Amino acid sequence: MNRQSLLMNMFQAMLDTLGPSRWWPGETPFEVAIGAILTQNASWTNVEQAIANLKSAGLFAPKAMYDLPEARLAELIRPSGYFRLKAGRLKNLLGFLKAECGFDITALAGRDLPAMREKFLAVRGIGPETADSILLYALDYPTFVVDAYTRRLLTRHGLLPEEATYDEMREFFMDVLDPDPRLFNEYHALIVRTGKSWCKKATGRCEPCPLARFVP
DNA sequence: CTCCGGAGTG
């Protein structure tokens, strides 16, 4: 079985078991981008609380957040963890948006993917996963998001070695899958949901896992 | 490899 068939079969197996994910539904691209920073090594429930704080303070808007003192911003996003660090990273992202598109992130959609990816990666605090998350989930670019669960999936199934880099894992999918943002969106979401339920960090519960039959 | 950190889980 070739790699494309294998990856599509795994996708279908997860979809059959879990159903569609509807990640980041009904949210604005701006909210997705902010969430992508806040969720770095943090659980999503904490991120929701941080965003709720910003909204209830009437400050959840690009310029308002950009003008906010960093210490005040940090207090509002405290529930997301690493709050001082992430306040600075949010400021970096907002400064980038101001310079690049006058705070209108939707203006960044539909451009050259590799060039736009490099621009986001040049922002301090935006690494490959955060960049790809914003490009895919906020701006609808066909880029594949690799995270800790994706790494576990690929290495535990013997598809790539432990030493594989982020970009190697990303290309493992992108080299053979249709560059469809809807597919990449759902695929990553399903990997995360499968990882949370079965592919735990210490030891996976492979028995009931929808991917159990895809053994090396 | 270490630091950054609150919140939920068991």
Added chain:
DNA sequence: CACTCGGGAG
């Protein structure tokens, strides 16, 4: 109590 989370920088 220990462990983990929709990572990234120095």
